Amino acid sequence: MSLIPPPLSLYVHLPWCVRKCPYCDFNSHEGRGPLPFDAYVDALLADLDHDLPLVWGRTVQTVFFGGGTPSLFPAEAIDRFLQGASARLRFAPGAEITLETNPGTTEHGRFESYRAAGVNRLSFGIQSFDDGCLQRLGRIHDSGEAEAAVKLAQDAGFDNFNIDLMYALPGQSLAMAEHDLERAFALQPAHVSHYQLTLEPNTVFAARPPEGIPDEDAGWDMQEHCQALLAEAGYAQYEVSAYARPGRQCAHNLNYWRYGDYLGIGAGAHGKISLGHDDRILRRWKHKHPTRYLADAGTVAAIGGDDAIDPGRRPFEYMLNALRLVEGFRLRDFEARTGLPGHTIAPALEAGIARGWLARQDDRIVPTDEGRRLTNDLVSLFLEG
Known part of the structure; x- marks a missing residue:
């Protein structure tokens, strides 16, 4: 993918x-x-x-x-x-x-x-x-x-x-x-x-x-x-x-919740950018304190950190956002936004469905009422390894 x-x-x-x-x-x-x-x-x-x-x-x-x-x-x-x-x-x-x-x-x-x-x-x-x-x-x-x-x-x-x-x-x-x-x-x-x-x-x-x-x-x-x-x-x-x-x-x-991209600018701002040419997802944040930000903005010194989201973490990150939505997500959107094949999350999906936390509706996977009440438990099914 x-x-x-x-x-x-x-x-x-x-x-x-x-x-x-x-x-x-x-x-x-x-x-x-x-x-x-x-x-x-x-x-x-x-x-x-x-x-x-x-x-x-x-x-x-x-x-x-x-x-x-x-x-x-x-x-x-x-x-x-x-x-x-x-x-x-x-x-x-x-x-x-x-x-x-x-x-x-x-x-x-x-x-x-x-x-x-x-x-x-x-x-x-x-x-x-x-x-x-x-x-x-x-x-x-x-x-x-x-x-x-x-x-x-x-x-x-x-x-x-x-x-x-x-x-x-x-x-x-x-x-x-x-x-x-x-x-x-x-x-x-x-x-x-x-x-x-x-x-x-x-x-x-x-x-x-x-x-x-x-x-x-x-x-x-x-x-x-x-x-x-x-x-x-x-x-x-x-x-x-x-x-x-x-x-x-x-x-x-x-x-945000559909795992879209966003530039984050300003003191303490966080961004997330998909770099399709080399299949990277980059999270970048800026230094928090306004005085330091004002002095360093526009230079590498203003960057508080860069974090490349490796493929193993992407399912959890994606679900942390998408499963907040009543509409849930489509498997093809998961694949496009994470660059991973759908079968990588099949065991976690089946576990969520078996526990009554997820349901299939046409081409979507949606959280049930119980799944929304237990969001932390639901999302934890997608943690790496």
């Missing part, structure tokens, strides 16, 4: 935020004093120039500005980057361009400017519409500011936007989780990300867990109840924590 390069995305990491949330394990840094927006855009473009030889001739299907809090960056900086990137790379017509935004970091008038710069999708990090929950999460906004920010974006012409919500929050009941969804539905988002609070290593919450986190059974009740509410409201689940109206799935994240 030969490796066929899949669709290509561009991930851009903007690392600063107003205040680091106690549950956050992303590469984010509290901004102190004026932020170096112009210098950082220069660094991003230099970083992109350095990685371009990995993707000569390929078309970018999606762009995603993640953080940190990308909406801290003025629209002029986003515009300058997109103009520079589109001069270096071919962008697909109508490419999805997403900007993460947090209420409280976008003033009136900025959404129109983001839209003029080419951003056509927004992702609002709201997490909850309950002011008490927001305070316990360390968020800088309240529910009123969250609703106002979404409405400002709608006034600016955005109808393709996501609302991020978390459940099993400190002090949260089932009724409160339901109320969060009702408040979200009233704003008519195209997409809802709905995921459970987890205590990630190296976070404040992991070191000092807050009181009142619902137990495992209560969290499971919230998940099942909220999934039903989302379905009733017209949001179809297509991934473990992602729900969308018809045709409004996040194309960028779908490319």
Whole structure:
């Protein structure tokens, strides 16, 4: 089998935020004093120039500005980057361009400017519409500011936007989780990300867990109840924590989960590129700290590491992504994206089917409801040797 390069995305990491949330394990840094927006855009473009030889001739299907809090960056900086990137790379017509935004970091008038710069999708990090929950999460906004920010974006012409919500929050009941969804539905988002609070290593919450986190059974009740509410409201689940109206799935994240390729630029950004000419899959990441990144961007010194994914690891990597999707995967896609023949995973597939974790549907292998509940156990079937 030969490796066929899949669709290509561009991930851009903007690392600063107003205040680091106690549950956050992303590469984010509290901004102190004026932020170096112009210098950082220069660094991003230099970083992109350095990685371009990995993707000569390929078309970018999606762009995603993640953080940190990308909406801290003025629209002029986003515009300058997109103009520079589109001069270096071919962008697909109508490419999805997403900007993460947090209420409280976008003033009136900025959404129109983001839209003029080419951003056509927004992702609002709201997490909850309950002011008490927001305070316990360390968020800088309240529910009123969250609703106002979404409405400002709608006034600016955005109808393709996501609302991020978390459940099993400190002090949260089932009724409160339901109320969060009702408040979200009233704003008519195209997409809802709905995921459970987890205590990630190296976070404040992991070191000092807050009181009142619902137990495992209560969290499971919230998940099942909220999934039903989302379905009733017209949001179809297509991934473990992602729900969308018809045709409004996040194309960028779908490319991740289908084991697509992506350039990762910016401080701490990770990328994955298939190099079909020599059947290699390369993972590359950049140094995390913004100061070091600004000094080294565009040189080998900015690269935190390169990791070639050997064939033995590819089945596990592929399934770690694809089995998050309700749609599962097709065997021919596995072969194209990994460069491996389908028979290499036949024993693991049969084991998954025998345990009731996988099922065959026409030409697809899909995770069952039980398989989605036991994702870690399911994916572990594909570990090497």
